[in-house]
Amino acid sequence: MPASAVFEAVAEPTRRAVLDLLSTREHSVNDLVARFDMTQPAISHHLRILREAGLVKNRQVGRQRLYRLHGRPLREIYDWVAHYQRFWTDKLGALGEHLRRNP
Amino acid sequence: MPASAVFEAVAEPTRRAVLDLLSTREHSVNDLVARFDMTQPAISHHLRILREAGLVKNRQVGRQRLYRLHGRPLREIYDWVAHYQRFWTDKLGALGEHLRRNP
DNA sequence: TTGACGCATAAACAGTTGCTTATGTAATAT
């Protein structure tokens, strides 16, 4: 459960796309496989990484596994990046920011 | 210049720590090397990845390279993760959210 | 109960990553 598991999980484009799909509704594994040009084991592997990062949960319905998003761990990323917000909202940039705060 | 270069750059704990240091002030490469239990080429390698992701800039002063943060590319991460905000601010979670929006 | 379906896991493999030591290069110091 290293803190950076969430960052690593989200660094992969396919996994971000999976999260985007899951943010609209539950998907079975086959639903997801149909959306990507990739084999089922490859998708299952990405789902495992997302699962271990706590970013998705699943429930079994018949022989399907329905995956759903669990967004809470994303807050760690949000909190980290939010600290840098002044570095893009302030046109002055870092030096100007420093001068503005220490006049 | 793939969009996910920023995500990959930030997925690495050392590189996040470097950005955190640079968010306070400029650092020379040797300054950074002194902060981590790692050789200089390893730090230079991380700096190159951050540079290619547009997350740091540097200027030469004498024989030193002073690195500073350039936060703007982080906005891509911020924008992506902000879309998921309701998945952790809402105690109800995804299903409850769906029911709340579709009563 | 036999076979097909949905998915996880294992094995294997090329490509990438993160690190090291070794070397090169430009700027300063002696």
Added chain:
DNA sequence: ATATTACATAAGCAACTGTTTATGCGTCAA
């Protein structure tokens, strides 16, 4: 001029990643 400093880059390597094919296991259908 020569040596030293600050850094980049190259070469090499073990470990990790993302993928594929092969296999196994539980669930449903015939």
